[in-house]
Amino acid sequence: MSQxxxxxxxxxxxxxxxxxxxxMAIMVYLSALAATGSLLLNAGFEDWAGxxxxxxxxxxxxxxxxxxxxxxxxxxxxxxxxxxxxxxxILSDEEISLLLEPWLGSGNITEDLPLPIMMDVLINxxxxxxxxxxxxxxxxISDSVYLDDHGQWLNSFYDLANMIEYMSVGILFMVLIVSxxxxxxxxxxxxxxxKKTLKIMHLxxxxxxxxxxxxxxxxxxxxxxxxxxxxxxxxxxFYGLLNLFQNLSEGLVEMPTLPYLKxxxxxLIPVLFALLTxxxxxxxxxRALGRMV
Amino acid sequence: xxxxxxxxxxxxxxxEVLKNISFKLEPGSMHFLTGPSGSxxxxxxxxxxxxxxxxxxxxxxxxxxxAKVKREDLPALRRxxxxxxxxxxxxxxxxAVHNVALPLRIAGxxxxxxxxHVEELLSWVGLGDKMNSNPxxxxxxxxxxxxxxxxxxRRPDIxxxxxxxxxxDPKMAERLMYLFVELNKLGTTIVIATHDDALVAKVGAPRxxxxxxxxxxxxxxxxxxxxxxxxxxxxx
Numbered sequence: 001m002s003q004x005x006x007x008x009x010x011x012x013x014x015x016x017x018x019x020x021x022x023x024m025a026i027m028v029y030l031s032a033l034a035a036t037g038s039l040l041l042n043a044g045f046e047d048w049a050g051x052x053x054x055x056x057x058x059x060x061x062x063x064x065x066x067x068x069x070x071x072x073x074x075x076x077x078x079x080x081x082x083x084x085x086x087x088x089x090i091l092s093d094e095e096i097s098l099l100l101e102p103w104l105g106s107g108n109i110t111e112d113l114p115l116p117i118m119m120d121v122l123i124n125x126x127x128x129x130x131x132x133x134x135x136x137x138x139x140x141i142s143d144s145v146y147l148d149d150h151g152q153w154l155n156s157f158y159d160l161a162n163m164i165e166y167m168s169v170g171i172l173f174m175v176l177i178v179s180x181x182x183x184x185x186x187x188x189x190x191x192x193x194x195k196k197t198l199k200i201m202h203l204x205x206x207x208x209x210x211x212x213x214x215x216x217x218x219x220x221x222x223x224x225x226x227x228x229x230x231x232x233x234x235x236x237x238f239y240g241l242l243n244l245f246q247n248l249s250e251g252l253v254e255m256p257t258l259p260y261l262k263x264x265x266x267x268l269i270p271v272l273f274a275l276l277t278x279x280x281x282x283x284x285x286x287r288a289l290g291r292m293v
Numbered sequence: 294x295x296x297x298x299x300x301x302x303x304x305x306x307x308x309e310v311l312k313n314i315s316f317k318l319e320p321g322s323m324h325f326l327t328g329p330s331g332s333x334x335x336x337x338x339x340x341x342x343x344x345x346x347x348x349x350x351x352x353x354x355x356x357x358x359x360a361k362v363k364r365e366d367l368p369a370l371r372r373x374x375x376x377x378x379x380x381x382x383x384x385x386x387x388x389a390v391h392n393v394a395l396p397l398r399i400a401g402x403x404x405x406x407x408x409x410h411v412e413e414l415l416s417w418v419g420l421g422d423k424m425n426s427n428p429x430x431x432x433x434x435x436x437x438x439x440x441x442x443x444x445x446x447r448r449p450d451i452x453x454x455x456x457x458x459x460x461x462d463p464k465m466a467e468r469l470m471y472l473f474v475e476l477n478k479l480g481t482t483i484v485i486a487t488h489d490d491a492l493v494a495k496v497g498a499p500r501x502x503x504x505x506x507x508x509x510x511x512x513x514x515x516x517x518x519x520x521x522x523x524x525x526x527x528x529x
Contacts, residue, residue, distance in 0.1 A: 005398050009386035200382050203344055205372030206399045207365070290364070293346055 006214055007201060008194055016189040017222065020182070024226025025233070027179045028273050031172050032234030032266060038168030039262045040238075045161040052150045056129065058088075058119035061144045065114075071142040072117040078138055079119070084127030091118045179273065183223075183280040187215060191288055198289070208289040216282040223277030227270025294320040294451060294482050295341060300350030302336055310336045312506040314350070318484065320450075323477040325493045326486040328503035334486040335379065335455055337503065341484060342376045342453050343367060355450065372400060375444035377454035379486075381436045383428040389415060389439045390424040396447040407446075414442045418472075419465070433460035441469055451482040458489060470496060 060075065062068040072090055079088045091099075096118055097109045109115075123129055135147045191198060201211055295318040302311040310333045318324060326334050339345040340352060343359065352359045354370055362370060375396070383392045390411050397407040415424050418438040428436055437460045444452055452473065458466035470492060477483045484501075487493065493500060502509040 005404075007384070007387075007395070007398075196382070197384055197386075200384060200395075201399065203342065203371060203376060204396050204399050205368040205370075205374075207368045210399070293344060 006218070007197065008190075008214060008218065009197075016193060017186045017219075020186050020219070020222045021226035021229070023182055023186075024179065024223050024273055024277065025229040026226075027175050027182075028227040028230025028270055029234045029237075030230075031175045031273070032231050032269050033237065034168045034171040034175070035269060036234065036238050036258075036266055038165050039258055039265070041161065041164050043258060043262070045157065049154055049157060052154060054123045054125065055150070056121040056123065056131070056134075057148045057150070058121060058138070059146045059148070060117040060119075060142055061114075061146075062116075062142070063114060068117050068142070068144070071145070072119065074141045075138050075145060076119060078141065079121055079134075082129070082134060082137075084124050084129050086122040086124045088122075089120045091120060176276065180276060180280045183219060183277050184284050187219065187281045187284040188288065190215070191285065199292075202289070202292055208286055211289060212282045212285040215285045216278045219281035220274050220278035223274035224270060227273040230273075231266070231270050294318050294322070294355065295484075296351075296353040297340070298351040298353070300340065300347045300352060302333075302340060302345065302347050302349075309348070310506050311340070311347075311503075311508075314506075314508045316501060316508060316510055318451075318482055320482055321477065321480045323474070323483040323496070323498040324485070325496070325498055325500045326484055326503065327488070327490075327493060327500050330488075332503040333506045334503055337501075337508075338376075338453050338455050338484070338486055341451070342374050343371050372396070372447070373450045375447065375449035375452040377437075377440050377444045377452070377457045379455040379459070381428070381440040383436055383439055383443075385428050388425045388427055389420060389431065389435075392428065392439055393442045393446055395443060400447065411442075411446060414446060415439070418442050418469070434462065434465060437461055438465070438469070441472070445472065445476060448476075448479075449481065451484070452476065454483070454485045456486055456488070458487065458492065466492065 058075065058079070060068045060072050062071075076088045076090060079085055093115060096115050100109055100115075129149070131147055131149050131151075135145075138145050138147070198211065297314050297316050300311060300314045301309055303309040314337070326337060328334050336345070340347055341354075343354070346360070355373060357370070359370075383389075384395070387395070390408065391404070393415060394404055394407050394411045397411070398404065412421075412424060415421060418441065420435060420438055420442075423431060423435060428439065431439065437457065441454070441457055444454065454473070457473075458469055461469065466489070473483050473485065474496060483498075499510070
């Protein structure tokens with residue numbers, strides 16, 4: 001079994017594959033952006049949805065503050081007696097003001113602004129609450145009471161999350177296909193450039209696999225080099241974007257964070273591209289050499 | 294060693310360059326392949342060094358029918374053949390010493406294992422001071438010698454040389470021919486395509502003479518060739 005050695009000339013300015021690491025860097029950059037975006041959104045969706053699941057928000061509105069306060073206590077008692085409900089807490093005016101602050105601005109909430117009474121209802125784990133029946137029950141106390149388990153919003157939220165995730169996977173898949181096509185083209189171009197060398201190697205008895213090994217090693221290096229560059233740039237981009245987003249959205253939404261395990265998935269992207277580049281080059285070389293006598 | 298049975302060959306859409314050729318090269322034999330330009334010498338050599346397949350007929354190399362050899366086993370057969378190409382086919386990006394080491398590297402040896410042996414051979418062909426020069430810096434004759442050194446370095450079972458002395462001075466031609474004769478004495482089968490009748494006469498090895506794709510096996514006399522031409526009705 002003949003071992004491999006690099007019989008190809010070292011890369012020079014005229015070499016068609018010289019740009020390959022940069023092309024791969026762009027591909028990895030795009031893939032890493034798509035994957036990081038998807039993972040961050042996924043983590044964010046889980047955090048945001050998790051904070052809303054198992055909760056009901058109750059809102060009592062009305063112009064007469066004293067009346068709605070009295071009705072709220074009655075509603076609180078009724079809810080607390082309902083099986084499956086863990087706790088019912090009436091939010092203070094300060095808490096409601098804090099919730100409104102991102103929209104109305106700090107200091108713009110005046111005494112005369114008719115704030116509703118809001119209650120945060122916690123449901124026992126796994127308990128089923130018939131929201132319609134519960135709402136009818138509390139409506140007997142006040143017509144202006146509204147119950148929201150965020151179900152509709154959460155469903156739309158999940159639909160959006162799924163769509164974004166599918167889109168990210170789709171983008172990743174397309175980038176991978178384009179990358180494979182580019183590698184095949186680059187390999188064929190390199191083989192054409194070194195046609196004379198390959199012919200001599202062939203006639204001297206070089207095994208196809210030996211020639212393929214030389215190519216796959218070289219292309220794996222290109223893939224890895226480009227991959228690392230692309231990943232570093234994608235991290236820098238995301239770091240910048242997250243900072244920008246954090247400044248803009250302060251108080252509105254909590255920024256999601258990526259657990260270390262998911263970060264490791266991102267680190268695998270250059271490895272994946274290097275392997276893909278290596279395999280594509282190997283298969284292309286073997287197929288081309290297979291057509292020689 | 295090598296046996297051709299009724300072999301014909303034509304390139305794609307081209308006319309037949311070799312016509313119904315049969316001959317046998319015994320192990321350890323030495324033959325010259327002669328004939329005018331375009332008579333099919335290079336095509337015949339290509340069939341011997343397994344760069345082409347015949348259109349018809351059967352070729353036995355090392356007692357194996359080439360047509361029946363699996364593709365993955367062909368490199369092993371090729372490694373038993375040393376080839377000196379007419380156009381040298383040296384790798385321009387490698388120095389002379391690395392070019393000559395190529396067959397050994399392909400066979401799995403590391404450069405450090407073979408460098409001493411390669412340098413010795415290059416010195417013998419008079420290129421001791423050009424070992425690290427790339428082919429682009431060598432003259433035609435020097436390239437020729439590097440090509441010959443590359444063909445013989447691995448002591449192949451058969452050496453096929455296409456005009457190996459075409460670009461060297463008579464003294465060097467004689468020296469190179471001496472190398473082929475010595476290798477032949479050690480048991481290597483040699484086939485040399487040449488136009489140099491004086492060299493053929495001097496070495497005295499049997500001649501395979503090709504005219505218009507047809508083969509005449511002769512011992513070397515011009516009378517034999519004339520008789521063949523008349524019998525075959527070939528126009529000169």
